[in-house]
Amino acid sequence: MTLSPSVLSVPMAPGVLPRCAEARCVVRSNLPVNGEYRLLTLDAPPEVLDCQPGQFFQLLCPEPEGEHPFLRRPMSIYGYDAEAGQLQFLYKVAGAGTRGLATLRPGGMLNVLGPLGQGFSMPQHWQDLLLVARGVGLATLAPLARAAQRSGRRLTAICSARRPELAMSVDLFRGYGAEVIVVHDEDGSSTPEALRGLIEARIAAGRVDAFYTCGSSRLLRLLQDLGQRHGIPGEIAMEQQMACGLGMCQACVRPFREEGGIVQRRVCREGPVFPLLEAIA
Amino acid sequence: MTLSPSVLSVPMAPGVLPRCAEARCVVRSNLPVNGEYRLLTLDAPPEVLDCQPGQFFQLLCPEPEGEHPFLRRPMSIYGYDAEAGQLQFLYKVAGAGTRGLATLRPGGMLNVLGPLGQGFSMPQHWQDLLLVARGVGLATLAPLARAAQRSGRRLTAICSARRPELAMSVDLFRGYGAEVIVVHDEDGSSTPEALRGLIEARIAAGRVDAFYTCGSSRLLRLLQDLGQRHGIPGEIAMEQQMACGLGMCQACVRPFREEGGIVQRRVCREGPVFPLLEAIA
Amino acid sequence: MSAADLSVRLGAMTLANPIMPASGTFSEDLADVFDLDLLGAHVLKTIMRGTRAGNPVPRVCDLQGGMLNAIGIPSKGIEDFRSRMLPYWQGYRAPLVVSISAHTLDEFARLCAEVSLPGVAAIEANISCPNIEADGNAFAMRPDTTAEVMRRLRAETDLPLWAKLTPNTGEPVAVAQAAEANGADALVTANTALGMAIDVRTRRPRLGNGMGGMSGPAVKPIALRMTYQCARACTIPVIGCGGIATLDDVLEFLIAGASAVQVGTATFQSPTVMARLVAELGDWMQAQGLASLSEIIGSVEMPEGEAA
Amino acid sequence: MSAADLSVRLGAMTLANPIMPASGTFSEDLADVFDLDLLGAHVLKTIMRGTRAGNPVPRVCDLQGGMLNAIGIPSKGIEDFRSRMLPYWQGYRAPLVVSISAHTLDEFARLCAEVSLPGVAAIEANISCPNIEADGNAFAMRPDTTAEVMRRLRAETDLPLWAKLTPNTGEPVAVAQAAEANGADALVTANTALGMAIDVRTRRPRLGNGMGGMSGPAVKPIALRMTYQCARACTIPVIGCGGIATLDDVLEFLIAGASAVQVGTATFQSPTVMARLVAELGDWMQAQGLASLSEIIGSVEMPEGEAA
């Protein structure tokens, strides 16, 4: 029995195009990429492949033995290819849901909902991009790097990690034409102070039009400070516990700075990508 | 990764042998035998293979898509072979639990609890045995027929069905040296009246020491009546909704006739095999 | 789409079909996922008079067979409702049900009057939210407080008034009867069950607010029981709510006595589930040769000794 | 077996470990599955004074993440308890807890006196069974009836007296305080939640009795919430019960404030689960380097604004 990817279709109001869809995808491979991460490659129907870097899917994770993930789990799009009909996620096995994902075997099915949220923007005048990634944030920034290369931007990627074993992300960003700088905790090169010097030197050299980052509060604070001092804009992809992923339930709010004061925004709907300076660490 | 069958071991009180055990079995095969039935063959650890015909296991059924069987499901032992380390169940796909069983693939795991309950007795002076089986009752009587053959009894099996398509059970009982009589609803040969004549003729010929049957109320009433008239004993395997399968919860009671009046007995503990005359249809 | 007649009556209202969203699990964000006019009604997230931030995160956590939430009622207030939400929802054919709540009787009554506007088909009084007061307290936990709040609301509006009840009570029938006696036109059974979950590694509650409301399939048997109890004890229609995800779930509530159902958490697992349920219910009606849902509503056969 | 000290105090009693069975899910039939003296205590199926048949079948049905039961209390009466059960259970070292129930105060009091026998370590008053009275009614649904029954029972026995509470109440804290004020030495939180399930093909309830009690993982968040509420509001120890199946579940209840736990439905899925939990808890204590369970009991860190 060969299964093929399909989409759950439902009637739309006249003239309305579905923003996202629920699709049954077929697992092509689900391979460990190092101790903690796995790369999941799916055959996906075209209806869910019109994606933007920074968007995410909500995955209905299978139940690993003895555990019962109930809600869908948000995962950034690591790769998408409408022509090949492929969708990729890079995930870290953390709890029940991702342990369930790890049980998927080639030929198996996975129900995904997406693409969801607002991706990264890349205005024409942002030509020299500085990506600062740590941990699984790499998954979120990878498609951005690919899009940057395609539109001919200059790319620098600072990859931060606990130990200097980042082969995968280094190769990946190099593959997208980025200059890669590896910093790590063991030699102290990943501290905010160390990074500040490094980045300020590049700013001084006129090499930074915009920052892109995700997750880490320490990195966010550093980049906000640098951005403010030097007038450099940027974007950050953020995370929050979710239920619906569509904007309905208000589970996923975070506070943001706006002119009028602090406002709550939904990570799943207004985000997950937000202007760097509006985010609150 | 090859999995091997294993048993969950726990400390016993000194001198007490475990009556049953919870075991992880490996699926050897799970094949359809006709439209409605499937034969499940498991590699099982020796701790659960000291079985008696008529006993049962409680199976922790996997969840089929969109359904959530929670309680274990009782299944008669269809075959057991301590030397080969094998355990077999013949089941009819009825609801969530058995639909879950149907998803098992060779190499997969199934958690079973057993053997449970009291099996058939076969006193020495019961030499000429008449089995009357209908539907999935066949699964319960099959190991009895095998034991009867091994201890040199004479065996007649009346196989009753809706239509005359019982190839499997006919072959099986013949294989155990039984004379097989097929009756079915389409030609009226399976009505109690038709069976009565057939069985009374054999009784008259001195060919029936004991009856064995299961399930059907109509058959039970007929055999009870014949048993009482002719002083022939017998046993019946009964079913009831279960929770624990061990005698603790009192979910599985049925009423039985005793000298003092009607009593409630637990199908899982005092049964599932009961004296024919005490059962209430 | 099937041609079966799925319409149901809820007092003076008639719905095209009995499937509607549960408050707090639905918003205009679903409009570009499926055609919202397929639904029997639109029930909005509860609003309160003033603006409120809602509860701290995490606001949700998942459970075996369900979830906990302590969203609270983040509210942009009555003005936002009037100026932005109401005009948007008036663009649909499906009747609009506005859910309201408040801390005090006076505020509740005032809000009830304020939302009684053209374009609003009914008001759902959320007298059962466990996420507003400490320890999940709510009006609908007791018959006397239920009577009082419903009397006050009834005085403020001529619109159909629904009372949304809570499973967190030992007296669901007395509460339901108090709501009916004091002017409710329909009952919604029920809101979430008060629950809690702790992360054993941090020893902190898994919700930022400590306790929260449990929803999803895990609460279905409780909500179904309440639906049956209330339908049996009251004459106003009952709307079932709690763990409904499949056609069988819908039928189970209708058979128990519900005239319509609300679908909440299931939409989080599959955002198109309500559209599928409408279609499946139609197909089922045709396959069964039933002309009207009234043939199955309340058709449960209880065992002897139980008043059906 | 690990060497960790798992003992816990329940008022005047000390248990070797905090794991015990829940009433109605345990019997001597488990003795040849594992060594029952591994358990912290033995809690028997509720008995009533006279003989009773129990409820019609089906008495159980399964649910997503749990089950419903309406066993009723089939009882062989007090004589059978004295002559057969008590001598059997006296053969164990683990303390014996006898669960009792009755329809009337007088019968309850009389039974309480009658079971106060040598060899009985404590009496659990099942004032919360939803399967005896119509519509699941029980003493523990209200503080006044709880107070009354506990006062009567207290007068009849010098043994430790546990009150088993129900989640089917809107006033769990008031009920718990009423039990404590009237002589309870410990609380058990909680019995089953009143639920219902309907077979949509037959339109009949899936239990012979109509409604029944829900148990298993689906009710865990409700039981945990009650455990926390009662432990916070009372000074007597609380015994957690509801959906406990794993070591994390045990820890969750202890952290919420339970001094011990009861395991029910999980034993149906795996009859040896309690033996495993005792062993796993010991291993966990050693791995954490904890000397006593008192270090984790009640250690939940509630968010600000919540009284912990």
Ligand SMILES: Cc1cc2nc3c(=O)[nH]c(=O)nc-3n(C[C@H](O)[C@H](O)[C@H](O)COP(=O)(O)OP(=O)(O)OC[C@H]3O[C@@H](n4cnc5c(N)ncnc54)[C@H](O)[C@@H]3O)c2cc1C
């Ligand atoms: C927009 C977005 C994109 C993400 N992209 C990726 C990615 O590409 N790769 C990756 O490995 N992880 C990513 N995450 C984090 C990922 O969602 C969580 O690691 C995952 O949900 C954990 O689920 P679990 O059941 O394995 O762990 P558990 O810890 O058991 O999860 C328990 C609950 O907490 C929630 N949760 C846990 N961690 C997070 C988190 N960091 N953010 C939001 N909710 C969380 C889960 O959804 C679940 O409801 C992303 C999160 C968001 C919000």
Ligand SMILES: Cc1cc2nc3c(=O)[nH]c(=O)nc-3n(C[C@H](O)[C@H](O)[C@H](O)COP(=O)(O)OP(=O)(O)OC[C@H]3O[C@@H](n4cnc5c(N)ncnc54)[C@H](O)[C@@H]3O)c2cc1C
């Ligand atoms: C001692 C015993 C031996 C059995 N042996 C066999 C066998 O060898 N082969 C076989 O095909 N079936 C056998 N059955 C019946 C089998 O247990 C049921 O068909 C099965 O439990 C149905 O589960 P389900 O989830 O597929 O169906 P569902 O109808 O969805 O089951 C719902 C609930 O009803 C219970 N139930 C349904 N039918 C029965 C029944 N007849 N007896 C008891 N409980 C039931 C289930 O256990 C479950 O709790 C036996 C039953 C008993 C009690």
Ligand SMILES: Cc1cc2nc3c(=O)[nH]c(=O)nc-3n(C[C@H](O)[C@H](O)[C@H](O)COP(=O)(O)O)c2cc1C
């Ligand atoms: C995230 C979330 C938010 C909710 N918000 C509200 C609300 O604002 N008002 C209300 O009356 N009910 C609210 N509810 C309760 C639902 O309307 C519904 O009563 C409950 O979830 C049970 O139904 P379900 O199991 O189908 O979700 C909320 C439920 C969830 C899960």
Ligand SMILES: Cc1cc2nc3c(=O)[nH]c(=O)nc-3n(C[C@H](O)[C@H](O)[C@H](O)COP(=O)(O)O)c2cc1C
């Ligand atoms: C089949 C069954 C029978 C029960 N009988 C009783 C009983 O006789 N007395 C009682 O106090 N509780 C009884 N209970 C309730 C349990 O003791 C326990 O409180 C409840 O099941 C919740 O725990 P669990 O989820 O671990 O099962 C019974 C529960 C089940 C499932």
Ligand code: FES
């Ligand atoms: S997850 Fe529901 S609004 Fe964002």
Ligand code: FES
């Ligand atoms: S199934 Fe529990 S006593 Fe028989």
